[in-house]
Amino acid sequence: MPLKILVISNYRTTITVRPEAEIFIGLQKRGHSVTIMTYGDSAYCKNFQEAGIRVIDFHPEKKLDKAEIAFIRKELIDGAYDILHLFNGVSMVNGIQAAKGVPVKVLLYRGFQGHIHWYDPSIYYKFLHPRVDAILCNSEGVAEHIDKARVFVKPKLVTVNKGHRLEWYEEVEAMSHEELGLDPNAFYAACVANNRKMKGMPYLLESFAHLPEEANIHLLVLGKDMDIPENQKIIASLPHPERIHILGWRPDGLRIIKMAQTFLLASLYGESITKSVLEGMSLGTPAIITDIPGNREMIEDGVSGYVVPKKNPQAMAEALVKMYNDPQAPETMGAAAKERIRTRFNSEQTILGYEACYQELVDQV
Numbered sequence: 001m002p003l004k005i006l007v008i009s010n011y012r013t014t015i016t017v018r019p020e021a022e023i024f025i026g027l028q029k030r031g032h033s034v035t036i037m038t039y040g041d042s043a044y045c046k047n048f049q050e051a052g053i054r055v056i057d058f059h060p061e062k063k064l065d066k067a068e069i070a071f072i073r074k075e076l077i078d079g080a081y082d083i084l085h086l087f088n089g090v091s092m093v094n095g096i097q098a099a100k101g102v103p104v105k106v107l108l109y110r111g112f113q114g115h116i117h118w119y120d121p122s123i124y125y126k127f128l129h130p131r132v133d134a135i136l137c138n139s140e141g142v143a144e145h146i147d148k149a150r151v152f153v154k155p156k157l158v159t160v161n162k163g164h165r166l167e168w169y170e171e172v173e174a175m176s177h178e179e180l181g182l183d184p185n186a187f188y189a190a191c192v193a194n195n196r197k198m199k200g201m202p203y204l205l206e207s208f209a210h211l212p213e214e215a216n217i218h219l220l221v222l223g224k225d226m227d228i229p230e231n232q233k234i235i236a237s238l239p240h241p242e243r244i245h246i247l248g249w250r251p252d253g254l255r256i257i258k259m260a261q262t263f264l265l266a267s268l269y270g271e272s273i274t275k276s277v278l279e280g281m282s283l284g285t286p287a288i289i290t291d292i293p294g295n296r297e298m299i300e301d302g303v304s305g306y307v308v309p310k311k312n313p314q315a316m317a318e319a320l321v322k323m324y325n326d327p328q329a330p331e332t333m334g335a336a337a338k339e340r341i342r343t344r345f346n347s348e349q350t351i352l353g354y355e356a357c358y359q360e361l362v363d364q365v
Contacts, residue, residue, distance in 0.1 A: 001359075002031050002032050002033060003032045003033070003082045003083055003355075003358055003359070003362060004032075004033045004035075004079060004080060004081045004082045004083070005024070005027065005032055005033065005034045005035070005081065005082065005083040005085065005358065006035050006036075006037065006075065006076065006079065006081045006083065006084050006085070006104075007024055007034065007035070007036045007037065007038075007085045007087070008036075008037045008038070008059065008060070008072070008084075008085075008086050008087065008088075008091035008095055009036070009037075009038055009086075009087035009088060009091065010038060010039065010042070010059060010087070010088060011036070011038045011039070011042035011043060011044040011045070011048075012038075012039055012041065012042045012043055013043060016275070017043070017044060018044075018168065019162040019163065019164055019275065019278075019347065019350070020087070020162060021044040021047065021048070022165075022347055022351075023162075023347070023350055023351055023354055024036060024048070024053060025047065025048065025051040025053065026347065026348070026350075026351035027351060027354065027355060028051050028052055028053050029051065030351070030355065032355070034053045034054070035053070035054040035055075035056065035075075035079065035081075036048055036053055036054070036055050036056070037055075037056045037058045037059060037072070037075070037091075038055065038056075038057075038058075038059055039057070039059050040055070040057030056075065058071060059091070060072070060090045060091055060094045060095075061090065062090070063089070063090050063093040063094065063125075064093060064094065064097065064125075065094060068094050069094050069097045069098045070098075072094060072095055072098035073098035073099075073102065076098060076099060076102045076104055077102060081104050082104065082105060082358070082362050083104065083105050083107065083358050083361070083362070084099055084104045084105070084106050084107070085107045085108075085109065085136075086106070086107070086108050086109070087108075087109045089126065092108055092125075092126040092127075093125050093126060096125070096126070096129050096131050096132065099131060100131060105133045105134070105358070105361040105362060106131055106132050106133050106134075107132075107133060107134045107135070107136055107357070107358075107361070108126065108127060108132055108134075108135045108136070108155075109135075109136050109138075110127065110135055110136070110137050110138065110142050110146065110272075111138045111142070111162070111272050112138070112142065112270055112271060112272045112294075113139075113141050113142050113145045113269065113270050113271065113272055113292075113293055113294050115270075116128075116145060116146055116149045117149055118149045118150070118151040118152065123149070124153070127146060127149075127155070128149065128150060128152070128153040128155070129153070130153050132153075132155045133155065133156060133361055134155055134156040134157070134158055134357060134361055135155050135156070135157055135158070136158050136159075136160055136354070136357060137157055137158065137159045137160075137272075138159075138160075138161060138162055138272040138273050138294075139159060139161060139272040139273045139293070139294035139295075139297055140159050140293070140294070140297060141271075141272060141292070141293025141294030141295075141296075141297070142159070142272050142293075142294060143157045143158075143159045144293060145293070156361075158353075158357045160350055160353035160354060160357065161273050161297075161344075161345055161349075161350060161353075162273065162275075162350055163341075163345045163346045163347040163348070163349055163350040164278050164279070164282050164341055164345060164346070164347055165282075165346070165347045165348075166282055166338060166341060166342060168282065169254070169279070169282045169283050172254045172255060172258055172283060173255060173258070174255060174258040174259040175252065175255040175256050175258070175259045176259070177259070180220075180245070180247075180256070182218070182245075183216070183218075185216070186216045186217070186218045186243075187215070187216060187217045187218065187261050187324050188217075188218050188219075188220055188259065188260040188261055188262075189217060189218070189219050189220070189260060189261065189262045189263070189264045189288075189320060190219075190220045190221075190222065190256055190257050190259075190260035190262075190263050190264070190280070190285070191204060191219065191220070191221050191222065191223075191263070191264045191265065191266075192222045192223055192253055192257065192263075192276040192280075193221075193222075193223045193226075193265070193276070194223045194224040194225060194226075194249075195223065195224060195225035195226050195228060195231075197268070198267060198268055198269055198270040198271070199265075199266065199267055199268075200266035200267055200268040200290065200310065200311065201226065201231060201266065202230065202231070202234055203266045203268075203310070203311055203312070203313050203316070204219075204264055204265075204266035204313075204316065205219075205231060205234040205235060205238070205244065206234060206313040207266075207313035207314070207316040207317040207320065208238050208239075208240070208243070208244065208317070209237070209238050209239065209313070209317075210313055210314050210317035210318075211239075211317050211320065211321060212321065213239065215321055215324055216243075217243065217320060217321075217324055218243040218244070218245060219243065219244050219245065219264070220245050220247055220256055220260060221244070221245065221246045221247060222247050222248070222249065222250055222253045222256060222257075223248070223249055224248070224249050226246050226248070227246045227248070231246075254279060254283065257276075257279065257280045257283055257285050258283040258284070258285060260285055261285070261323070261324075261330040262285060262286055262287065262288055262305075262320070262323055262330060263276075263277060263280035263281075263285050263286070263287040263288070263305075264287070264288050264289075264316070264320070265277055265287060265288075265289045265290065265295070266289075266290055266310070266316060267289070267290050267292055267295060267310070268290070268292065268310050268311065269292055269310075271292055271294050271295045272294040272295075273294060273295065273297065273298060273345070274289075274295055274298070277289060277295070277298055277299075278298065278341065278345055280337075281298070281304065281305075281337035281338065281340060281341050281345075282337075282338065282341050284334035284335065284337060284338050285330075285334055285337070286304055286305040286323070286329070286330060286333035286334050286336070286337045287299060287304075287305040287306075287337070288305055288306045288307075288308060288316060288319045288320060288323070289305065289306075289307055289308070290307070290308060290309065290310035290316075291307050291308065291309055291310060292310055298340075298345070299337075299340075300336070300340065303333065303336050304333055304336040304337040304339075304340045305333055305337060306319035306322070306323070
C-alpha cells in the first residue's frame with residue numbers, strides 16, 4: 001500500500017547526496033507520498049519538486065531545540081505519516097523527541113562504522129533510543145558494529161546499501177594526460193580522500209617504496225589537506241617522489257578517476273561502503289582496497305579489483321604491481337566492477353530495500 005514518508009536530511013551538495021536523494025525520488029515514482037524537510041537552497045530541491053515530492057524549507061540546527069521539535073511534531077501530526085526517516089545527528093535527536101506519542105515508525109540511517117558504544121550517554125538520544133524502530137545500515141559492517149553496542153536497547157537493524165546507477169556516469173569523459181601535464185605512457189592509480197587518520201594515507205604512500213624500479217606507476221591524490229608535512233616527508237623519502245601528484249580537491253575529479261587505471265584506498269577503520277570507490281567502479285576503474293568491515297563487501301577479490309590487509313604497504317604494492325603487469329587487467333576488472341554496480345550496488349535495489357523495510361515496519365501490529 002502507498003506509504004506517507006517524512007524525511008529529514010541535508011541535500012545541499014548534489015554529487016555527495018545523489019545516491020540518497022534518488023532513493024526518495026524512486027519511492028515517489030513507485031506511488032508513495034514523500035515529503036522532505038531540508039534546506040530550501042539544497043541542490044536537489046528542484047529535482048524533488050519535479051518528481052512530485054513536497055519540500056519543506058526547514059532543517060534543524062540545534063539539538064533538543066524546543067521550537068524545532070515542535071515544528072517537526074506538528075508536521076508529523078498534521079501529515080499523519082507512516083514513516084519518519086532521519087539522516088543526521090541533529091535531525092535524529094530532535095526528530096525522535098518530536099515523534100514521542102505519535103503513531104509513526106522512526107528510522108535512522110547509519111552510513112559509517114564506529115563511534116557507537118553502549119557506555120556513551122549521547123548515543124541514547126539517537127541510535128539506542130527506545131523510540132527508534134529501526135536503523136537502516138549502509139553495510140553489514142555497520143550493522144555488526146551497532147549490534148555489539150545495543151546491550152540494553154535493541155532496535156531492528158536492516159542493511160541496505162546505497163546504490164548507484166551506471167547512467168549517472170555515462171557522460172563523464174576521461175581527462176587527457178596533457179591536461180594534467182602527465183606522461184601518457186605511465187600507469188596511474190588515483191586516490192580520492194580528505195586527510196583523516198582513518199584513510200590510512202601514510203600506508204598508501206609507503207606502498208610506493210615497495211614498487212620495483214622499472215614499474216612506471218604514478219599516484220594521483222585528490223582531496224583536501226593531503227599536502228601536510230607528514231605526507232610530504234614520506235613522499236620525499238620514496239625512490240621516485242616525482243611520481244606522487246598531490247592535486248587537492250577538484251570538481252573534475254571523476255574525469256581523473258576515469259583516466260586512471262586503478263583506484264586505491266588504504267582505509268583503516270570507520271568506513272561503510274565508500275562512495276568514491278563505487279563512483280570509480282561505475283566509471284569502469286577497478287579498485288585496490290583494504291579488508292576493513294563494510295568496504296570489503298564492495299570488491300570481488302581478483303575479479304573487480306583486489307582486497308588487501310590494512311596497514312600493509314607491501315601487500316598493496318604487490319596488488320598494484322599485479323595489475324600493472326597485466327595490460328588487460330584494468331579493462332577486464334573495470335568491466336567486472338561496472339557489472340558489480342549493475343547487479344549488486346544498484347540504486348533500484350536500494351529503493352526496493354527501503355520500501356520493503358518501511359512496509360514491514362508499518363505492517364507490524
